[in-house]
Each structure stands twice: as C-alpha cells, then as structure tokens.
Amino acid sequence: MKKINFRNIRIRKVDPGELDDSMLLVNLYLTQAITFILGISIVLFQSQHLTALIRLPERLSVWGWAALFAAGVLVFDWLIARWVPEEVTDDGGINKKLFGRRPLWHIAVISFIVAVCEELLFRGAIQHAFGPYWTSILFAAIHIRYLRHWLMTGMVFAISYGLGKLYLLTGSLWAPIAAHFIIDFVMGCLIRYRKDEEDGEG
Template sequence: MKKFDIRNIRVRKVNIDEIDDRMLLINLYATQAFTLIIGIIWILFQRQNSLHVLDIPNQWEFLAWGVGLAAAVIAVDLLISRWVPEEAADDGGVNDRIFRNRPIWHIALISFVVAVCEELLFRGAIQHAFGPYWTSIIFAAIHVRYLRHWIPTGLVFSISYGLGWIYIQSDTLWAPIVAHFVIDFIMGLIIRFRREP
C-alpha cells in the first residue's frame, strides 16, 4: 500500500470554471459543515447553551423582522443591479454556477443550510463576542469572492450588520436565519429563472 505524504499536497488558485458541479456542491456543503462545527464549538466555549440559541420563540414577530429585512435587501439589490454595470458586482460566477441549473427544492435546501450554519456562527457566536460591527467586517472578509469590488463588499457588510441588528431587536437567532434564507432563496430563484439578454 502506498504511503500518504503530506509534502505532495499542492495548493493553487482554481478558477470556478475548472470545478465541476459535483465538486462545487461538495465544497459548498463541506464549508457549511465546517462553519456549523466552528459555530457550535465557539458557542460552547462561551458557555452558551447551543440548543437554547436555536430555541424557536413563542411569538411570530421574528418572521416580520426576517422577512422585512429580506424584502429591503432584495429591493436594494434589484435597484443596484438595474443601474450598476455587471462587472462592478461580479462574484466570479460562483452564485450563477451554484443556482443556475438547480431545481427549486435544491435552491431552498442550499439557502436553508447556508442560513442556519452561517447565522449560528456569525450571529450566535461571533456577534456574542465582538458585536455586530466587527462581526460584519469578518462576515464581509470571508465572502472573498466579493472583495474585488467595493459595491458587493459594501452590500455584504450592510446585510450582515442588518442581520446583527434584527438579532438584537428580536432577541432570537431565527430572525436573521429567516432573513438570510429568504435573501438567498429569492436571489437563487432570480438567477435560476433569469433570461439571458
């Protein structure tokens, strides 16, 4: 049996076109699993009860916070995409590759997984430690594909700050989860059903 040698591992920059759909999905779900694990560990180190963080509130007010923020974000994004050149908001084609050929149920699943995993880490753990401002800077920084252009970077920062704000106002993690899910799901549907010019 051949021995595994860690020195043979080579790291190189990969273009999105070099990755097939299967590998793109594996990468997406693996990074979300990693995000979830880090979030749970961080919450445990903060001596928070990770199950309590995800308690569903008795009142349904959190839905209004989540859907309201999502509607505002989608409206702003649609306005920006109407007047800003596509090159200024380019993410390297990642979102297009993720959502373009997916069935609706899979767009919903991806949106839900991303919303729960990222909000548990960023709002449930990091914001608890650093507050919404620094959390939003970290959130924008990990969305590396947007950092080449200031408009999407500013949008990601603003959305993250809005998610942190509704988390504070609603006192439940489900408000930002709902907002994150609705934003990703609607934007995924827009990409899926968009007509090419």
Template sequence: MRKFDIRKLKLRKVTIDQINDRLLLINLYMTQALTFIIGIVWILFQRQNPILLLQFPKTLNFLYWGAGLAAVVIVVDLLISRWVPEEATDDGGVNERLFRNRPWWHILVLSFVVSVCEELLFRGAIQHAFGAYWTSILFAAIHVRYLKHWIPTGLVFSISFGLGWIYDFTGTLWAPIAAHFIIDAVMGLIIRYRRES
C-alpha cells in the same frame, strides 16, 4: 502500503470554470459543515447553550423583521443589478454556477443550510463576543469572491449589520436565519428562472 508524503502535495489556484458541479456542491456543503462545527464549539466555549440559542420563539414576530430586512435587501440588490455595470458587482460567476441549473427545491435546501450554519456562527457565536460591527467586517471578509469590488463588499457588510441588528432587537437567532434564508432563496430563484435578454 505507500506512505503519504505531504511535500509532494501541490496547491494551485483554480477558477470557478475549472470546478465541476459535483465538486462545487461538495465544497459548499463541507464549508457549511465546518462553519456549523466551529459555531457550536465557539458557543460551548462561551458557556452558551446551543439548544436554547436555536429554540424556536413562541410568537412569529421575528418573521416580520426577517422578511422586512430581506425585502429591503432584495429591492436594493435588484436596483443595483439594474443600474450598476455588471463588472462592478461581479462575484466571479459563483452564484451563477451554484443556482443556474439547480432545481428549485435544492435552492431552498442550500439556502436553509447556509442560513442556519452561517447565522449560528456569526450571530450566535462571533457577535456575542465582538458585537455586530466587527462581526460584519469578518462576515464581509469571508465572502472573498466579493472583495474585488467595493459595491458587493459594502452590500455584504450592510446586510450582515442588518442581520446583527435584528438579532439584537428580536433576541432570537431565527430572525436573521429567516432573513438570510429569504435573501438567498429569492436571489437563487431569480438566477435560476431569469430570462436572458
């Protein structure tokens, strides 16, 4: 049996074009699993109950807030994509690669997984410790692909702050989960089905 030598491990920067579709999906699901695990551990260290945190509310009022925030974000995003040059909002092609050739049902699955995992960590754990403002700064920072341009970075920060606000206002994690899901699903479906001009 050969020994593994960590000194022979070499890291190199790759672009989105150098990653095949399978590796891109594995990367996405692995990062979401890690996000979910970190969120659960952090919540437990805060002496919160993750089952109570994810308990579904008795009324559907949270859906109005989630859908309302999602509608505002989608309209703003569409206006930005209409009037702002593509170079100022470029994410390196990651969203295009993720959604362009994906079946509609997989876009919905991806959107649900991402919304639950990220909201559990950011709203359920981090916001509980640091508040909506600092959580939004961290949320924008982990979306590294947007940091090259101030417009998408500002948009991600604003979306995160809105998600934090509706979480505080409704008292349920399902409001930001619903908003995050709708935003990702609609934008993913737009990328998937838009006609090239």
C-alpha cells in the same frame, strides 16, 4: 522523507468553469459542515445555552421583522442591479454555477443550510463575543469572491450588520436565519430562472 518546497507552490484564481457540479456541491456542503461545527463549538465554549439559542420564537413579529429586512435587502439589490454595471457586482460566476441549473427544492435546501450554519457561527457565536461591527467585518472578509469590488464588499458588510441588529432587536437567532434564507432563496431563484430565459433567447 521528501521536503516540501513551499516556494514552488503557486496560488491561482480558479475559473468557475473548471469546477464540475459535484465538486462545487462537495465544497459547499463541506464548508457549511465546518462552519456549523465551529459555531456549535464556540457557543459551548462561551457557556451559552445552545437549546435556548436555537429555540423557535413564540412571537410572530420575529418572522415579520425577518421578512421586512429581507424585502429591504432584495429591493436594494434590485436597484443596484438596475443602475450599476454588471462587472461591479460580478462574483466570478460562482452563484450562476451554483444555482443556474439547480431544481427549486435544492435551491431551498442550499439556502436553508447556509442560513442556519452561517448565522449560528456569526450571529450566535462570534457576535456574542465581538458585537455586530467586528463580526460583519469578518463576515465580509470570508466572502472573498466579492473583495475585488468595494461596492459588493460594502453590501455584504451592511447586510451582515443589519442581520446582527435584527438579532439584537428580536432576541431570536431565527430572525437573521429566516432573513438570510429568504435573501439567498430569492436570489437563487432569480439566477435560476433568468438563466432559463437567457438560454431560451439563444
């Protein structure tokens, strides 16, 4: 049996331009499937009631708080984009590649799947064990494409911490899910239609 020489393995930065659309989507959906399964497994291991965790809220205020939080994040992001150089918020082109030519319905599907899977794992499972602070550190760490820029890493941490507090405030996992969905969907749409405008100028 041939031995693997680990010293010959090289890790290099992947240019988003090297990823074709199908590979990017496979990677996204596979990652979210793993996140979802991991979230459910941890919740069940913690002896939480999964049905209670995913029950839709009866109070309309839950959705209101979610929308208010998402609006605050989007306004803050708009201010950052307006006053901070573009290279500081650069994620390596992944978001442009993901949303740049995506139809509106697919942006909605991606945003919903990511919101459900990530919030189930981070707010539903991990926060139950470690609280919003340490959960947010882990959440920021897995968004590796932002780690090169302290401002973006800080923003991801702050948003995650806010989502954690939103969950505690409302008592419903659907509040951070809804807020996460709105943020991702609006950002995806902005990237999508901004790219159309840029292509039209060219």
